[in-house]
Amino acid sequence: MRMIRPTRLILNIAIASSVFATILVAQKFADGSGFRPRFALPANSAITSQGSQSTSASGEGVGPPKFFALTTNATGQIFAGTFAAGLVRSSDGGETWTPINKGLTAAHVYRLLVTPAGQLLAGTSEGVFRSTDNGDNWAPLNAGLKTTVYAIALDPSGIILAGTYDSGVWRSTDQGKTWNPYNNGITKTLIYSVAIDSANQIFAGTLDHGAYRWDPKAEGWVPASGGLTNNTVYALARTSSGKIIAGTKGAGVFRWNATQASWTPISSGLTDLHVYNFALNSSGHILAGSGSGLFLSTDEGDTWKPINKGLANPRVFSVTVTPSDHAFAGSYEGVWRSQDRGATWKPVNTGLTVAHVFRLLNSAGTIFAGAGGGLSRSKDAGQTWKLLSTGLTNPIVFALAANSSGHIFAGSYEGILRSTDQGDTWQRINNGLANLTVYALTVTPKDHIFAGTNGGGIFRSIDNGNSWQPVNSGLTHSLVHGIAVGQSGQIFAATGHIVGGVKGGGVFRSADNGDTWTALTTGLPNIEVYNLTTDSAGRILAGARGVKVFRSIDNGQKWSPIGAVTADAKFYAITVNRSGHIFVGTDKGVFRSTDNGATWQATNTGLTNLTVYDLVLSTSGAIFAGTGAGVFHSTDNGSTWTR
Numbered sequence: 001m002r003m004i005r006p007t008r009l010i011l012n013i014a015i016a017s018s019v020f021a022t023i024l025v026a027q028k029f030a031d032g033s034g035f036r037p038r039f040a041l042p043a044n045s046a047i048t049s050q051g052s053q054s055t056s057a058s059g060e061g062v063g064p065p066k067f068f069a070l071t072t073n074a075t076g077q078i079f080a081g082t083f084a085a086g087l088v089r090s091s092d093g094g095e096t097w098t099p100i101n102k103g104l105t106a107a108h109v110y111r112l113l114v115t116p117a118g119q120l121l122a123g124t125s126e127g128v129f130r131s132t133d134n135g136d137n138w139a140p141l142n143a144g145l146k147t148t149v150y151a152i153a154l155d156p157s158g159i160i161l162a163g164t165y166d167s168g169v170w171r172s173t174d175q176g177k178t179w180n181p182y183n184n185g186i187t188k189t190l191i192y193s194v195a196i197d198s199a200n201q202i203f204a205g206t207l208d209h210g211a212y213r214w215d216p217k218a219e220g221w222v223p224a225s226g227g228l229t230n231n232t233v234y235a236l237a238r239t240s241s242g243k244i245i246a247g248t249k250g251a252g253v254f255r256w257n258a259t260q261a262s263w264t265p266i267s268s269g270l271t272d273l274h275v276y277n278f279a280l281n282s283s284g285h286i287l288a289g290s291g292s293g294l295f296l297s298t299d300e301g302d303t304w305k306p307i308n309k310g311l312a313n314p315r316v317f318s319v320t321v322t323p324s325d326h327a328f329a330g331s332y333e334g335v336w337r338s339q340d341r342g343a344t345w346k347p348v349n350t351g352l353t354v355a356h357v358f359r360l361l362n363s364a365g366t367i368f369a370g371a372g373g374g375l376s377r378s379k380d381a382g383q384t385w386k387l388l389s390t391g392l393t394n395p396i397v398f399a400l401a402a403n404s405s406g407h408i409f410a411g412s413y414e415g416i417l418r419s420t421d422q423g424d425t426w427q428r429i430n431n432g433l434a435n436l437t438v439y440a441l442t443v444t445p446k447d448h449i450f451a452g453t454n455g456g457g458i459f460r461s462i463d464n465g466n467s468w469q470p471v472n473s474g475l476t477h478s479l480v481h482g483i484a485v486g487q488s489g490q491i492f493a494a495t496g497h498i499v500g501g502v503k504g505g506g507v508f509r510s511a512d513n514g515d516t517w518t519a520l521t522t523g524l525p526n527i528e529v530y531n532l533t534t535d536s537a538g539r540i541l542a543g544a545r546g547v548k549v550f551r552s553i554d555n556g557q558k559w560s561p562i563g564a565v566t567a568d569a570k571f572y573a574i575t576v577n578r579s580g581h582i583f584v585g586t587d588k589g590v591f592r593s594t595d596n597g598a599t600w601q602a603t604n605t606g607l608t609n610l611t612v613y614d615l616v617l618s619t620s621g622a623i624f625a626g627t628g629a630g631v632f633h634s635t636d637n638g639s640t641w642t643r
Contacts, residue, residue: 080097086104087100094335124149149164150190151164153196185218195237196238203244203256210228227262227264240284245266246263253304282323293311294342310336310344310346325341334347368408369626375388401442401449415433440481440483472517477508494531533575547569550562573613581594585615622635629643
C-alpha cells in the first residue's frame with residue numbers, strides 16, 4: 001500500500017500537416033519507465049469517476065491523469081488521448097464522449113494525428129497505432145519500433161516521423177509498416193516535438209538539448225538552438241505563414257529565422273513562460289497552452305493575450321481547433337470547449353470524467369482517496385464520496401498519511417498540506433521543505449512525519465508539519481518512492497536512482513529516527529524499490545520494478561525473492577491482510593497469494609479498470625483498490641470487486 005514515483009517531464013509534439021495542427025503535451029514521471037503498461041483495454045471500457053498510514057506517489061509509470069492529446073478531423077469529430085484509459089471520441093461537439101479502444105493495447109496516448117487521407121495515427125506507450133475507420137478499430141504499426149512515441153509528424157511525401165522517449169527520431173517510408181532510426185547527428189535523446197516548415201525543413205525539439213534541424217545535404221541533423229534561452233523545447237508548430245515557432249520550458253515562445261539560422265523570442269504578453277502546446281484556428285491565430293491557461297496571438301506570435309474566462313483549471317496540456325473554429329483544451333480535470341474563438345470556455349466532460357485514484361488512506365474508518373482531480377472522502381465504507389477542495393490548490397495528490405490525532409497529511413507537486421478537521425479544510429505546510437515534489441509520507445508512533453521526495457531525499461517534521469528538516473545522512477539515493485515503519489520502530493525507505501543511464505535503487509533503514517541511514521543490500525539486487533509493507537509477523541515485503549517482491553524476516557538484514565507474481569507488468573502497490581494473504585496491484589489488475597508468496601492468482605472479477613495504483617485495508621478487513629476508474633472494494637478477500 002505504499003507507492004511510488006513521478007518525475008515530471010513535459011512532452012509535446014507539433015503535428016504540422018494541417019492548418020488545424022494539434023500540438024499536444026504529456027508529462028512523464030519517475031525513473032523514465034515511459035508509461036509502458038501491457039494490458040489490453042476493453043473495446044468499450046467506460047471512463048468513469050468517483051468523486052496505510054504510509055503511501056507514496058510512484059509506481060512503474062504512475063502519473064497524474066490528464067488529456068495528453070486532442071485532435072479533430074475534417075468532419076469536426078474530436079479525439080482525446082488519455083492517461084491509462086486509451087482513446088475517446090466525440091461526434092457532437094464534445095457534448096458526449098465514447099471510448100474507442102478496440103485493438104489498442106496501449107493505455108497511454110500521447111499524440112494524435114489525422115492524415116490527409118483521414119486515417120488516425122496515435123503515438124502511445126507502445127509505439128504507433130493506426131485506425132482507418134475513424135477510431136473504431138486500431139492496429140499497431142511497430143515493426144522495428146519498440147518504444148514510447150511522443151511525437152508524430154507527416155511530410156508532404158507521406159513519410160512518417162516519430163519522436164521517441166529514448167531512441168531519438170524514427171522514420172517510416174512505407175506508411176508505418178516498417179521503421180528505421182533517423183538519428184544521424186542527433187543523440188538518442190528524448191524527443192518532445194517534431195514539425196515541418198513550408199520549405200519542408202524538419203525540426204525536432206528535445207529535453208535539455210535544444211532544437212535540431214535536418215540538413216538534406218549533410219544527410220543528418222544539425223544543432224538549431226541559437227537564440228534559445230532554454231534548451232528544453234516542449235512544442236513546435238508551423239504558423240499560417242509557414243514559419244516554425246517553439247514553446248519552451250520557462251523561456252516562452254520563439255520563432256525560427258531562416259535567414260539568420262537562429263531563434264527570436266516572441267513572448268510579449270505571456271505571463272507564463274512554460275508553453276506546452278499550440279493550435280491554429282482558421283484565421284491563422286495561434287492558441288498556446290501553458291501552466292497558466294491559454295494565450296492567443298493574432299499576429300503570428302508577436303504579441304499574446306490570456307483567454308481564460310470560464311477555464312477553471314489553468315494547466316492546459318493539449319489544444320485543438322475544429323473546422324468550425326470551436327476550440328478544445330485538455331487539462332487535469334477534463335476537456336473544455338470554446339465556441340467563440342476562445343473568449344469563453346465551458347467544461348464538456350459527459351462520459352469523459354476520469355478519476356485515476358493514486359493513493360488511498362484509512363484513517364479510523366474514514367477512507368481518503370487522492371486522485372488526479374484532488375481528494376475525496378468516504379465515511380460509509382466507500383458507498384458515497386465527497387470531494388474535498390477547500391484550501392487544496394493542487395489537484396494531484398500523490399501521498400497520504402494520518403497521525404494519532406486524526407490530522408491528515410497530503411503530498412503533492414507543491415509540497416505538503418495538512419487538515420486538522422478530517423479533510424474539510426487544508427493548509428500548506430512547507431516551511432523548510434526544500435524539495436516540493438512529495439511522493440511518500442509516513443507517520444511514526446511518536447507522530448514524527450517523514451516525507452520522501454523526488455530528488456531531495458527525506459525530510460522529517462517533529463512538530464506536526466510546522467517545520468521540516470532534511471535527514472539524509474547515509475542515504476545515497478535522493479529519489480524516495482516509499483517510507484514505512486517496522487514493528488520495532490525502525491524506518492525503512494524504498495528508493496531509486498539512475499547512474500550512467502542504468503536504473504537501480506534499493507532499501508535503506510534508520511534505527512535513530514532518520515538521523516542516519518544504512519543501505520540494506522544482502523540478497524537485494526540493485527533494483528528500483530517502490531513499496532514497502534509489513535505483515536503481522538513483522539516480516540518486511542518490498543515491491544520492486546518488474547513486479548518483483550522480496551521479503552526479509554530479520555528486519556531488513558537479508559532479503560530473498562518470493563514467487564513470481566506475473567510477467568510483463570507494471571508494479572504499483574502491495575499490502576498484506578490479517579490472514580497474511582499478500583495482494584499486489586499492477587497494470588494487469590490485482591494478484592493475490594494465500595501461501596506466503598509461493599503462488600499467485602489474478603483476482604479481478606468486477607474490476608472495470610485493471611490499472612491498480614493503490615491497495616489499502618479498512619478496519620473491518622475489506623480491501624480498497626484505487627484504480628484508473630475510481631475506487632473499488634472487496635469484502636471477500638479480493639475474489640470479487642464492486643464500486
